[in-house]
Amino acid sequence: MTTELEKKFIKELEVNQNIIHKVCRAYTNNASDHNDLFQEISIQLWKAYDKFRGDSKFSTWMYRVALNTAISLYRRSKRQVKTGELYDNLKELEYEAYDDSTEQQLAMLYKAIYTLNDVDKALVLLYLEDKPYKDIALCLGISEVNARVKMNRAKNKLKEMLNP
Amino acid sequence: MVDLKTYKKVWHEQEHKEQLDSDTLSKMIHRRSSSIVKWIFYISIIEFVVLTLINVFVKTDWEELKDLGLYHFIIGISILSYIIPLIFIYLFYKNYKSISVIDNTKGLIQSILKTRRTVKNYIFTILALFAFAILYGFRVALQAPEYENIIQKFGENGQLIAWGIVVFFVLIILGIILLIYLLIYGILLKHLKANYKDLISD
Structure with a gap:
C-alpha cells in the first residue's frame, strides 16, 4: 500500500529527476550503468527521506544524497570505459x-x-x-x-x- | 579558449530525454540496494558467522588437555573467543548504524571505513588469539613425556625442528587468510579509499 509519505516523495522525485540524471551522466558512461546508478540513488533517497526536515530545498538535499551515492556507495561495473x-x-x-x-x-x-x-x-x-x-x-x-x-x-x- | 561559464547556460537548460513516470519510480525505490555498504554488511556477517561456527564446532579433547596441563588455559581461551565476537558485533552494529547517506561526503566515507575497520580488527584479534593458543599449547605439550619420544626422533635439534615446523604452519595459515582478506577488501574498498584520499588532500 502506498503511503502519503511515499506519494509525496515520488512526486518530488519525479519533478526533480533531472538532478539524478545529471549526476548519473557525469559518473557513468553507458545507459546500463546510468540506470543502475539512478536506481541506487532513488533507493537511497527514499531510505533517507524521513530524515529530510525541509530546512534546505529538496533539490539541494537530493544533490547531496545523489553525489554521496555516486562517490561512496555505488559499486562500479566493469563496463565503464x-x-x-x-x-x-x-x-x-x-x-x-x-x-x-x-x-x-x-x-x-x-x-x-x-x-x-x-x-x-x-x-x-x-x-x-x-x-x-x-x-x-x-x-x-x-x-x-x-x-x-x-x-x-x-x-x-x-x-x-x-x-x- | 572556451570558458566554463559559457557551458552554464546549456547546463541549466538541459533536460534528460527519458523522463521516468511515477509508476516506474514507485517500483524502483522498493528494489534491493546494491550499495557497497550492503556488500560490506553481508561479507562482515559471513565473517562473524564462519569464525563463530569454527569456534563452536572444533572438537576439543578435554581429557588430553587435562593431562597436558592445558585445561584451564583452553577454558580461558574459549571464554575469550565467545566474549570477543560479542564485543566486536556490538561495535560493528553501532558503527554500521552511524553510516548515513545524508552525512557530508567525508563523514560518510569515514563511517564506512570505520565500520569495515571494526571487522578487520575482529579478524586480526581472533587470528592473534589462534596463533597464541597454538604456540603456547605447543610449548606446554613439548614438555609432556608422551611427546618427548617423538621429538627425540628428530635428533639433537629435535625441539628446534619441531618449533620450526609449527611456526611455519602457523605463518602459512595466517598468511593465506591475510592474503584472501586483503584481496577481497582491496578490491571492494580500493575506489572508496582513493576517493577519500582525493577528498582530504590539500
Whole structure:
C-alpha cells in the first residue's frame, strides 16, 4: 500500500529527476550503468527521506544524497570505459556532426567531466549548479578554502579537456 | 579558449530525454540496494558467522588437555573467543548504524571505513588469539613425556625442528587468510579509499 509519505516523495522525485540524471551522466558512461546508478540513488533517497526536515530545498538535499551515492556507495561495473580511452574519444568528438549544437556542447562537457576523479566531478557539478562555496564545502565535508583550491584545479583540468 | 561559464547556460537548460513516470519510480525505490555498504554488511556477517561456527564446532579433547596441563588455559581461551565476537558485533552494529547517506561526503566515507575497520580488527584479534593458543599449547605439550619420544626422533635439534615446523604452519595459515582478506577488501574498498584520499588532500 502506498503511503502519503511515499506519494509525496515520488512526486518530488519525479519533478526533480533531472538532478539524478545529471549526476548519473557525469559518473557513468553507458545507459546500463546510468540506470543502475539512478536506481541506487532513488533507493537511497527514499531510505533517507524521513530524515529530510525541509530546512534546505529538496533539490539541494537530493544533490547531496545523489553525489554521496555516486562517490561512496555505488559499486562500479566493469563496463565503464577507462579515462584514457575516453580522452581519445573526446578529441574525436569535436569533429562529429551534431544537429543540435546545445546537445553537442553538453556531450562535450559530460565527456570532459567524466575524465575527472569522483571528487572533482562533484565540485564541477556543484559549480555548474551555481552553488556557493559555503554549500559546496558543507556538502563534501571540507573547508571552504580547500573547496576553492580544489575547484580551481578541477576547473583547470576541465578547461584543458575542453580546449585540447 | 572556451570558458566554463559559457557551458552554464546549456547546463541549466538541459533536460534528460527519458523522463521516468511515477509508476516506474514507485517500483524502483522498493528494489534491493546494491550499495557497497550492503556488500560490506553481508561479507562482515559471513565473517562473524564462519569464525563463530569454527569456534563452536572444533572438537576439543578435554581429557588430553587435562593431562597436558592445558585445561584451564583452553577454558580461558574459549571464554575469550565467545566474549570477543560479542564485543566486536556490538561495535560493528553501532558503527554500521552511524553510516548515513545524508552525512557530508567525508563523514560518510569515514563511517564506512570505520565500520569495515571494526571487522578487520575482529579478524586480526581472533587470528592473534589462534596463533597464541597454538604456540603456547605447543610449548606446554613439548614438555609432556608422551611427546618427548617423538621429538627425540628428530635428533639433537629435535625441539628446534619441531618449533620450526609449527611456526611455519602457523605463518602459512595466517598468511593465506591475510592474503584472501586483503584481496577481497582491496578490491571492494580500493575506489572508496582513493576517493577519500582525493577528498582530504590539500
